[in-house]
Amino acid sequence: MGSVTGFQQAPPWEVTRWFNTEHPLTLTDLAGEVVVLEAFQMLCPGCVSHGLPLAQRIARTFAGEVKVIGLHTVFEHHAAMTPVSLEAFLFEYRVNFPVGVDAHEQDGGVPVTMARYGLRGTPSLVMIDRAGRIRHSLFGHADELTVGAALARLIDEPRPAPG
Amino acid sequence: MGSVTGFQQAPPWEVTRWFNTEHPLTLTDLAGEVVVLEAFQMLCPGCVSHGLPLAQRIARTFAGEVKVIGLHTVFEHHAAMTPVSLEAFLFEYRVNFPVGVDAHEQDGGVPVTMARYGLRGTPSLVMIDRAGRIRHSLFGHADELTVGAALARLIDEPRPAPG
Amino acid sequence: MGSVTGFQQAPPWEVTRWFNTEHPLTLTDLAGEVVVLEAFQMLCPGCVSHGLPLAQRIARTFAGEVKVIGLHTVFEHHAAMTPVSLEAFLFEYRVNFPVGVDAHEQDGGVPVTMARYGLRGTPSLVMIDRAGRIRHSLFGHADELTVGAALARLIDEPRPAPG
Amino acid sequence: MGSVTGFQQAPPWEVTRWFNTEHPLTLTDLAGEVVVLEAFQMLCPGCVSHGLPLAQRIARTFAGEVKVIGLHTVFEHHAAMTPVSLEAFLFEYRVNFPVGVDAHEQDGGVPVTMARYGLRGTPSLVMIDRAGRIRHSLFGHADELTVGAALARLIDEPRPAPG
Numbered sequence: 001m002g003s004v005t006g007f008q009q010a011p012p013w014e015v016t017r018w019f020n021t022e023h024p025l026t027l028t029d030l031a032g033e034v035v036v037l038e039a040f041q042m043l044c045p046g047c048v049s050h051g052l053p054l055a056q057r058i059a060r061t062f063a064g065e066v067k068v069i070g071l072h073t074v075f076e077h078h079a080a081m082t083p084v085s086l087e088a089f090l091f092e093y094r095v096n097f098p099v100g101v102d103a104h105e106q107d108g109g110v111p112v113t114m115a116r117y118g119l120r121g122t123p124s125l126v127m128i129d130r131a132g133r134i135r136h137s138l139f140g141h142a143d144e145l146t147v148g149a150a151l152a153r154l155i156d157e158p159r160p161a162p163g
Numbered sequence: 164m165g166s167v168t169g170f171q172q173a174p175p176w177e178v179t180r181w182f183n184t185e186h187p188l189t190l191t192d193l194a195g196e197v198v199v200l201e202a203f204q205m206l207c208p209g210c211v212s213h214g215l216p217l218a219q220r221i222a223r224t225f226a227g228e229v230k231v232i233g234l235h236t237v238f239e240h241h242a243a244m245t246p247v248s249l250e251a252f253l254f255e256y257r258v259n260f261p262v263g264v265d266a267h268e269q270d271g272g273v274p275v276t277m278a279r280y281g282l283r284g285t286p287s288l289v290m291i292d293r294a295g296r297i298r299h300s301l302f303g304h305a306d307e308l309t310v311g312a313a314l315a316r317l318i319d320e321p322r323p324a325p326g
Numbered sequence: 327m328g329s330v331t332g333f334q335q336a337p338p339w340e341v342t343r344w345f346n347t348e349h350p351l352t353l354t355d356l357a358g359e360v361v362v363l364e365a366f367q368m369l370c371p372g373c374v375s376h377g378l379p380l381a382q383r384i385a386r387t388f389a390g391e392v393k394v395i396g397l398h399t400v401f402e403h404h405a406a407m408t409p410v411s412l413e414a415f416l417f418e419y420r421v422n423f424p425v426g427v428d429a430h431e432q433d434g435g436v437p438v439t440m441a442r443y444g445l446r447g448t449p450s451l452v453m454i455d456r457a458g459r460i461r462h463s464l465f466g467h468a469d470e471l472t473v474g475a476a477l478a479r480l481i482d483e484p485r486p487a488p489g
Numbered sequence: 490m491g492s493v494t495g496f497q498q499a500p501p502w503e504v505t506r507w508f509n510t511e512h513p514l515t516l517t518d519l520a521g522e523v524v525v526l527e528a529f530q531m532l533c534p535g536c537v538s539h540g541l542p543l544a545q546r547i548a549r550t551f552a553g554e555v556k557v558i559g560l561h562t563v564f565e566h567h568a569a570m571t572p573v574s575l576e577a578f579l580f581e582y583r584v585n586f587p588v589g590v591d592a593h594e595q596d597g598g599v600p601v602t603m604a605r606y607g608l609r610g611t612p613s614l615v616m617i618d619r620a621g622r623i624r625h626s627l628f629g630h631a632d633e634l635t636v637g638a639a640l641a642r643l644i645d646e647p648r649p650a651p652g
Contacts, residue, residue: 043248043251043252043255044255045255045256048211049212076251077251077254077255079247079248080247080248080250080251080252081248081251082248084242084243085206085242085243085244085245085248086243087243088206088239088240088243088244089206089243091240092206092207092208092240093208
């Protein structure tokens with residue numbers, strides 16, 4: 001099938017706190033896996049009504065095949081969306097996959113990881129392949145047929161030989 | 164049509180902070196008006212998906228006829244739903260009607276006004292008539308035809324003569 | 327409260343066949359009742375997704391207070407929406423209230439009753455008061471709070487003295 | 490990737506009339522293509538609310554990659570769902586892909602093609618691979634992520650060498 005080229009290597013995550021995981025997670029830990037990174041803000045209506053429910057369906061439908069990771073990328077109302085608020089939010093909305101809090105420079109706007117990934121806003125759904133490359137980055141309302149198709153193709157790619 | 168009897172006088176609101184209003188609001192200020200009190204928590208999924216959108220539709224449909232007032236009745240995850248978080252929530256979800264933060268005894272569970280009204284949970288929709296009495300108190304998913312009918316009847320009742 | 331004036335008397339229905347009723351229905355039979363007339367076509371997508379479900383909710387919510395009557399007002403695709411097709415449609419969609427088939431002049435477009443009521447299309451929801459007058463005629467997507475309020479007011483009007 | 494074995498060859502379609510295509514269609518004509526067969530009845534509520542909208546989204550999302558074919562498999566209310574009614578239905582619901590009317594034995598229940606495919610009811614979504622084999626047959630409410638994934642895999646299979 002030839003090799004897939006021209007895709008950006010997914011930058012490392014800069015996370016200040018993790019939920020729903022006993023250990024901090026890194027892309028290195030997940031090497032060889034297909035990863036879906038769901039960037040959201042807990043007070044973003046489109047994230048609550050569409051982005052997170054889709055991520056939850058992905059986690060259920062592709063259990064064992066795709067690792068779904070949430071990234072809380074707060075770029076506005078910083079004081080309103082602290083980790084203590086996020087924790088209650090995740091509990092109430094039954095978000096069970098690991099969620100990291102994206103790091104901030106001081107009180108700055110766009111957080112560190114969000115900037116590294118060049119995301120335009122929330123919700124954003126980023127698909128990372130087994131070789132750790134960004135293959136798709138979707139902003140806004142994602143089409144489920146398209147997402148299902150893209151994930152199947154990433155799942156079916158061979159795991160790269162260990163480095 | 165005769166008099167309506169046997170209904171509880173609506174207890175006063177114990178509010179520590181108001182949003183979307185320049186002055187604190189009391190039932191006395193609203194005497195003679197039909198009032199809808201929407202009790203909610205910003206991290207309660209049913210409030211976000213149903214309770215608040217219904218309250219917003221009531222405010223639009225019965226503009227000038229019904230006063231819609233939100234009451235943030237936090238009885239769990241207190242530290243997660245502070246006024247600063249609520250303010251961002253109201254902005255993001257475009258809640259424009261006045262919202263009061265229900266007072267707490269220390270760090271206690273059910274807040275003061277919620278207890279006075281005997282509410283079972285959130286969302287709850289309370290309809291108060293022109294004479295300041297609780298006429299309906301609905302917990303959970305409210306039926307819109309029923310709510311519309313009840314409000315029309317309260318609107319059509321005569322204003323009581325000033326005491 | 328004074329008398330309500332200036333409303334058109336609801337024209338008689340010209341129905342060629344009835345479903346869900348043992349006897350043909352006329353406005354005269356229903357004198358003194360609040361009547362909701364739901365004009366629809368079985369192949370009209372907006373009728374299937376919104377108009378008829380609303381009529382069904384009205385029939386349930388105001389059981390014993392409002393008579394809901396369907397009127398199959400076919401003005402296009404006449405051969406496609408015959409009574410035999412309508413009968414299966416009503417069964418499959420669990421429409422239980424009485425439904426009349428509006429009469430046609432020859433193969434003409436707008437059927438007789440629909441023309442008499444001046445309806446613009448389907449779905450249309452017509453509210454008829456206890457005195458047999460058209461009080462509201464809504465075309466398209468009807469707002470449930472508004473419909474609930476209007477029906478409550480019609481229900482609360484006194485039955486006229488028999489003429 | 491090795492060969493896929495153990496799947497039933499899709500039986501031929503027994504169609505009495507076609508819509509939305511100038512010529513009758515056969516599986517032989519479509520050899521080498523990925524085909525989605527959407528079995529429906531025009532008066533089946535689940536087909537109208539879920540099955541057909543999904544088939545329409547598949548046709549749009551995978552335009553040029555998947556052939557979507559409707560099959561009108563009437564097994565009840567035969568007189569109510571004649572081709573003339575179906576034609577109006579397809580127009581009103583903007584179903585643009587080819588639709589065939591499944592043949593009946595006399596006035597019998599399950600039509601010929603539906604029986605050959607062993608379908609349990611409507612809506613059913615059948616996916617046929619490039620080699621003409623039934624790979625998936627889903628009855629009822631189909632999950633979009635799963636359908637998208639399955640189609641991607643069928644699309645990516647090589648066209649078989651002409652026999």
